[in-house]
Amino acid sequence: MAVIGQAAPPRRRIRWRRHFLGYAFISPWIVGFVVFIAGPMAASVYLSLTDYDLLSAPRYAGFENFERLAKDPSVPKALFNTAYYTFISVPAKLAVALLMAVVLNMKLRFVTFFRVAYYLPTVVPAVSAVIMWMWIFNPDFGPVNLTLRLFGIPTPGWFWDENWSKPAIIIMQLWNVGTQMVVFLAGLQTVPEVMHEAASIDGAGRLRRFWHVTLPMLTPVVFFNAVVGIIGSWQVFTPAFIATEGGPRESTLFLVLHLYRHAFQNFRMGYASTLAWTLFLIVLIFTIIQFAMARRWVYYEAEAR
Amino acid sequence: MTQDANPVGSPAGTLTVPPPEHGSWLVRRYGVERARRYRQVGLGTLGYLVLSAGAAISIFPLYWMLITSLKLTGMEFLVPPQLVPNPFAWSNYRSIFEFAPFHIYFRNSFTVVFLATLGTLLSSSLVAFGFARLRFWGRDTMFIVLLSTLMLPEAVVLIPTFILYREFGWLDTLLPLWVKFWFGGAAFYVFLLRQYFRTLPLDLDEAALCDGASHLRLFWQIIMPLAGPALAAVAIFSFVQHWDDFLHPLVFTSSVDVRTVALGLRSFIGDEGNVPWNLLMAASTVSLVPVLILFAIAQKYFISGIQLTGLTGR
Numbered sequence: 333m334a335v336i337g338q339a340a341p342p343r344r345r346i347r348w349r350r351h352f353l354g355y356a357f358i359s360p361w362i363v364g365f366v367v368f369i370a371g372p373m374a375a376s377v378y379l380s381l382t383d384y385d386l387l388s389a390p391r392y393a394g395f396e397n398f399e400r401l402a403k404d405p406s407v408p409k410a411l412f413n414t415a416y417y418t419f420i421s422v423p424a425k426l427a428v429a430l431l432m433a434v435v436l437n438m439k440l441r442f443v444t445f446f447r448v449a450y451y452l453p454t455v456v457p458a459v460s461a462v463i464m465w466m467w468i469f470n471p472d473f474g475p476v477n478l479t480l481r482l483f484g485i486p487t488p489g490w491f492w493d494e495n496w497s498k499p500a501i502i503i504m505q506l507w508n509v510g511t512q513m514v515v516f517l518a519g520l521q522t523v524p525e526v527m528h529e530a531a532s533i534d535g536a537g538r539l540r541r542f543w544h545v546t547l548p549m550l551t552p553v554v555f556f557n558a559v560v561g562i563i564g565s566w567q568v569f570t571p572a573f574i575a576t577e578g579g580p581r582e583s584t585l586f587l588v589l590h591l592y593r594h595a596f597q598n599f600r601m602g603y604a605s606t607l608a609w610t611l612f613l614i615v616l617i618f619t620i621i622q623f624a625m626a627r628r629w630v631y632y633e634a635e636a637r
Numbered sequence: 638m639t640q641d642a643n644p645v646g647s648p649a650g651t652l653t654v655p656p657p658e659h660g661s662w663l664v665r666r667y668g669v670e671r672a673r674r675y676r677q678v679g680l681g682t683l684g685y686l687v688l689s690a691g692a693a694i695s696i697f698p699l700y701w702m703l704i705t706s707l708k709l710t711g712m713e714f715l716v717p718p719q720l721v722p723n724p725f726a727w728s729n730y731r732s733i734f735e736f737a738p739f740h741i742y743f744r745n746s747f748t749v750v751f752l753a754t755l756g757t758l759l760s761s762s763l764v765a766f767g768f769a770r771l772r773f774w775g776r777d778t779m780f781i782v783l784l785s786t787l788m789l790p791e792a793v794v795l796i797p798t799f800i801l802y803r804e805f806g807w808l809d810t811l812l813p814l815w816v817k818f819w820f821g822g823a824a825f826y827v828f829l830l831r832q833y834f835r836t837l838p839l840d841l842d843e844a845a846l847c848d849g850a851s852h853l854r855l856f857w858q859i860i861m862p863l864a865g866p867a868l869a870a871v872a873i874f875s876f877v878q879h880w881d882d883f884l885h886p887l888v889f890t891s892s893v894d895v896r897t898v899a900l901g902l903r904s905f906i907g908d909e910g911n912v913p914w915n916l917l918m919a920a921s922t923v924s925l926v927p928v929l930i931l932f933a934i935a936q937k938y939f940i941s942g943i944q945l946t947g948l949t950g951r
Contacts, residue, residue: 354773364820372797449692460921
């Protein structure tokens, strides 16, 4: 940690002024935190203990919402679907993004063209992307099934088949890994060339250099992408809302979609808040586990020095 | 495999090193020098094939979106598909504005994106400056609080903020979509900018303050002009985030007058099975343009901006 300038004059008044200055600079965040995060969270705890339909005043309901949560047959489904999505899509996206970043980090001709080409899907607005993939996966006239039919391979119903709806959403998400890719690319470019040279003088081939030099140096980036990716994927909403509306047979009913329906279609704010806290606890647990495990595999150069 | 695909020669300084692929049949047949050359050409070709296949998969949906947007109604799904629309139905791009008030959607989206991004840039850099270059009681604790809000699922505060905005009378206006971002932007951007600010030498502060500049002036005239790449990265992230946002407009707005482009696109999928695909694709294409332009302009700052934020552990 760098020590910040101006050796503090001993006089109290000046020191007080310095603290005031600090708070003045971060005051927008303090206000924002209280009004838009801490306040709402506290309200959410209260709401989860009430029955509130927005029309009449909230009615204190004790733990009724939690009992309802335990009995709601859609909750286990939503949990399963969201977990399924998270555990497959996050590692798959990381792998694809890393692979792309490694290739695009090479000193190739036309590399800028390829970088733009690979990043392009990411700038497509999510809604457009989902709509486009509804057509790509259309069972009758979508290009995927047309191609499969050409080779005589059985054609799944994708979004319209309960066994294929989740894989379809995952494949669709694999198409726009550009953000993770860029973060990986940024990380790759900071791996010192010297280390590669040293390893290759020691006789390490390209694969071994990647495995023993590049990858360990990249673990902080992998960690960052994994944490952000898992938090994001527990909140998956748009693809299911637009393409499948949670179906068929609730096979793409994700937690946030379930929450959205209760909150903004059935106007059960209390129960929806209970669902929100369930989501929050899950994300919290996963994040804590990841940070606890990080010590075993994430390598920070600064610490080793 | 990807590492093997590197067609570029070994880095300078490794010439004296015996090639690790000593005993392969290529070497036996052609000798060390020619074997290395052939291997490079072979791997290079393979690498480009894989790269091009990936690029094709990446771009194909966009290409299809573009050509479908130019097809006449009813010609979208001919088998075999038309790879080039015949005739080019440019009128589709006029029709989308007749189908739905897209000019209103665009105006709304631009308003939200502009105000939210401006607020994010100003407020998150102020806050980041405070955390990065000033010392005050509780600074580190508060920074940890800020970081932990990164892990807070948006859905947790969605319901209470909905009720809050309802109290404010902000529902069905654009206010919920941007006002919040004038208060510290988002934690992630504060984090990025703080990391960046910390890489700038502290001598700058001392020199400026010795010359009698205020902290605000130091921030605005010395630090901010040096933060171009990081600000560009934040601007791109923020622009895309707000342009893309679907959930918040869906929850906080309802009438057509305040509808954003992302929501407007969905209005094309009205009744099941009756989607005007060519118009939908035309509208999607148009919705892509602003982000593409921004990315083309700011692309070169983007990666360096992320790198310098120390996200990568160094």
